[in-house]
Amino acid sequence: MAEPLAIRKVIEKITSGEIRIPAFQRGYVWSSEQVSYLLDSIYKGFPIGTILLWRTRERLKVERDLGNYTLPDPRKDYPIDYVLDGQQRLTSLFSVFQTDLTPNQNEEWLDIYFDFTSRDVIQESKFVPLKPQEFDPTRYFPMNCLFDSVKYRKAAEGLDAETIIVIDKLQERFKETLIPIQIMETEDKHHVAIVFERINRFGTQLDTFQLLSAWSWSTDFDLQDEFSQLAEEIEPFGFGDLSFDKDLQLKCCSGVISGDTAPAAIINLKGEEVRNNFTKIKNGIKSSIDFLQKELNIYSLKSMPYPAMIVALTRFFATEKDNGVLYTEKQRRQLVRWFWRSCFSRRYSSGVTDAHKADLRAMDELRKNQDYDIASFDCSVNASFFLSNQFNVNTVNTKTFITMLAHRGPRSFISGAKVDLSKVLKNVSKNEFHHIFPVNYLENTLKLSNKKDINLLANMCFLNNSDNQKIKDKPPSVYKMLIDPINLPTILETGFCPADAFDIDYDRFLEKRAHNLVEYARQIIN
Template identity: 25%
Template sequence: MYGTGPIDQGNTKMTTAGLETQPSATTYELGNLVAQAWSGRIHVPHFQRDFRWGTTDVLRLFDSIVKGYPIGNLLLWVRKTPARSFTLGQLKINAPASPDAFWVVDGQQRITSLANALSPEGHLHEPFSIYYDLREKRFIAQPKTREPQHIALPVLFDLKKLLGWFRTEGELVAELFDEADRVATALRQYKVPAYLVRQDDLDILTDIFDRMNNYGKRLNRAEIFSALYAGPEEGAAERLNLSRIADRIAARTGFGTIDTDTVLASILARRGPDPSRDIRNEFSSTSRRTAPEFEDEDQYAAYGEGEEALVRAIGFLQAEAEVPHIALLVYRALLVVLTRFFAHFPDPEPNTRRLLRRLYWRVAVSGPAVFKGSFTQVARVLCARIRKGDERGSIMGLMDAMAEAQPSIPTIERFRTNEAAAKIILSSWWSLRPRSLVTAAPVDLQSLSTLLADQKTAATVAHVIFPRGLTAQQVLYAANRLFLPSTEDPVSEITTLLAHRPDHLDEETWDRVLASHTMSRQTSQTLAEGDREGFLQLRQQIIQQHLNDFLGRMAEWDYEDTPSLDSLDFDALDELDEPEELL
């Protein structure tokens, strides 16, 4: 017999309680829908993900509309809303109070794209700068050179503006008016289906949001987490969330912006040994399988403490592991592990820090092989070795997890800034503190952070020395790259600068500059003679030797992974050494 009580599915309790009234289905003509967005009747809840579409996505949306293809249903939450100001894409909206405003539960990317691309203000910004080519009969991104047949979407969408355009700018393509009228009519009259939900319970709304985004195209884990624990709309601008934590850490450390999935995994790792656990019961005291390791801690305390642990982990990477920026971080799982460690042990012993440095570099060069080929398990495996209240046991557990790892050196014959080998090489170069080829001043962390900003790779500061004239294999050599995070050096003159000592620099200073870029007088002279192949061979040798030395110093493969002397119980050792007759 089927009951109406709670339904137990795994660890999740669900009841049959839901919406008081079923959603009503309706359709809106696109012209009407966009007008409502401009007038402030359509709002985006703060728990929604950020706008993520690019120009290609917006182009495809309008192409589908004109072709009459379906673009999916909208799900709109109808609720009483006070007057408020907010941004929708690039549009600043001052919305009046409304008894039945629409809040977008599903369809944010589509509504934001439509409202901005069809608005004279929003159209000025990418990815909304869309035009229609009347002759080619297709939508295009803003062209570098405007042709007479190119018409901006806000003009095409507005009948009065469209007629005026054909009397002025479009006079040369008057014969294409019928095509413009056809597309304009298709846009304005396109019917967008929508479901309207009338429900005051925010928990039910976020449950709908969660379920919808677990079918079809999924949100990432951090986006779902942010939605589930968003809290009320009121006060959202002041509360911590994953994106705000990432921004604050970037400002505090210069490490760049960490993706929100890594921020979430780090916060979860701090509170428990499995950062991949179910997120739906994270702040429920009754539904979690295991108690959090920091008891009586609410969501925002967890956010704040998680941020602090992340900052400590990043400080360790920058100061002791020679990883100055996220663009040089080999595996983000390692940041998650370090965050858990520094959460439980904010000020580790010097020997512990030395072992942590070994751990980072041994994992970095070993890759997923030591973890049975799957790096998705790294954070889970290593976090489980970190035990609350036991610093020495935790660090030894981490080192034991790498006991089977073998010393290895990444290849220097394939340098791609998005690959682990190149990030390792770049860290080794950073350890030399690269100097300006013009002023000889070493580049500091702040300068590097400013140049890299939010870049996910170091491509913008790892310059190609010879873009042409080499074999396909030589182009990829590490020796064909120069790590030059400086605004003072003219990048277009790299080869000239490397080949000739500036008159204002003495020879000793010039030697330091060359050494900071894994070069010598000989490599500089070879370059001056125009011998590209000889230059690359000589520099590859220097890079290889430096990389060997760097990894030997960082990973310390030949050292015993033992605890510090003060952690040993010498009384117990003495007892073991006593003659048997004295025991």
């Protein structure tokens, strides 16, 4: 144990840059109410716990702000103390009492005040967070001036002698309070990460990603920072959302390193393994995205029927080489077939860990043997897929349907223009998909008994908004006249529509289009 420090001394060390926050710590999460109870505990002489610091002469490559404050650079050739345990308490005390640094904007932070009119009740706090307009100087004393003599005297002006005695005792209590400090002095970063992980297993539980970040951390590697940088690289390609999906990131890491994505496999990853394999993981993810775009017209994570499928692809494409894995035409066809069979069989709807384990192993075999069948699991498609599923861009079946439409290179129904899939499929907006038999036409003319029959997959197609405005509620036999006859065969073919689509009734149209869709689906899964 080191010598305990007075609160004022702790604030001085933070202000001078000696005490800092490592990047593997979580952010500041305490509410103003929690800060109030911390101050009340100090006021009443309750223990507030020990602060654990890691002392080193080597500054970390990546650090965190301390709450709302960006800390100044430390003095040269001076040991730095990084907070391993007690960050929330230190940040709270600093935020309340410091007067030298300007805080970054935070609308949620409220200053803390001492209620000198309240009774001393052991279970109740005498400290309250207040908005500026709620401050009443005849009842509350601001805590942020306790260690600033000029501000302290000004705040005490006008108070009666009895109240000033109470306030002076308050100041004395906080000046005399000593915070227990424990210092771990080592240059072994792996040892530090292990200690941090152990602390947080027995204290406030971190999520798995935070634990792995601590476990894999070193001065030149921070998992959160590495994934943030990767997200910036892939953002222009529509996959920036990967930075928010911590679970998927972890599974990509574990899938490449251990060939397993079970929680136990993830938590048992060694930090050195993550650091040593991250280039492979990163290249695997980038090559998977490239493959999905070029071969399957997948232009965003949200447009993938199952984002979890990227884990197995990452395993196949993982390599140290920046130019990626060179694959054969047979391997390409196998990967495409695996994608479609996984989608239509809803392989990743349940038992995801088992599916990952089997597919990760299959990807290894395919890398060694281009003739290896990676999609031998059961899969079948029939007309009910297109005649019973409603169009909803947030569902797996609709995303599978959209991806299949995109695979055919669709044309907009009136203009005949090629659909810009890179734009449409980045956001997957329902505004780019419309009914071949318009809603109003079906409702007003046919008076369908079941409104759900209107929104079936078999009645949906790519159609830009301007073309849709031309169609409105016209029946197909009428808006057919708006289409250039030269473009008509291509529009129908790329839209899986029968040649007589605009000349038959709705039921017959659904039957014939579903037949075409099923025929194509069976072709791509086999």
